[in-house]
Amino acid sequence: MAQKFPSDRFDRIPAGIDRIGAHRAPRRRGAGWVAFGWAALATVVLVVGGIVAISLFNDRLDFGDAQQPVQTQTPEPTQTAEPVVDPNQPVTVLNGTEVTGLAGQAAELLTANGVPIGTTANASESDLTETYVYYATPELEGAARGVAQFIPEAEVRLDPKFAEIGTPLVLVVASDFATAVGAAG
Secondary structure (H helix, E strand, C coil): CCCCCCCCHHHCCCCCCCCCECCECCCCCCHHHHHHHHHHHHHHHHHHHHHHHHHHHCCCCCCCCCCCCCCCCCCCCCCCCCCCCCCCCCEEEEECCCCCCHHHHHHHHHHHCCCCEEEEEECCCCCCCCCEEEECCHHHHHHHHHHHCCCCCCEEEECCHHHHCCCCEEEEECHHHHHHHCCCC
16 A cells, blocks of 8 residues: 655656656757767777877877978899800700790890800790799899890899709790790790
8 A cells, every 4th residue: 555755845846847757857958969979079089099099109100390301212223233144154944835936946046145055945834924034043143134135025033942953044935025026826
């Protein structure tokens, strides 16, 4: 059974307020937007703070004087050996394409320019697109450049694995050489 208590100041409802429950006032208009605004502001502050922290951590953000010109370092030119024809260093010529006789054609071109040829053969791959002269040790760079100067489109690369198989200077002709000399596939 419900008890009746005497009225007190909490039982008086001010005019204009519709009571929903005991001692609860209705939510103020726009209170949801205020909470959303605070949450959005906190999110923006955290994101910007995170970006600044990561930028500082990765040294990508510089708060230096913007008036001073930024000096960039120019890369040092790569030292390369002068091209030489070494009559004591035979070149192995490999065909890296489907074009028959391309290694022989490159060997004839080299022989005509005084470069000794060791052997000619097909490379392990037949779909190469770039021609390279591989040299096994840094001392052979000049000889490799000497070979490359007679072969259209050839570039030189150091690759120690050729020393392991006993071919310190190797020319691998590819489709760019075939196109340069007009060889058909």
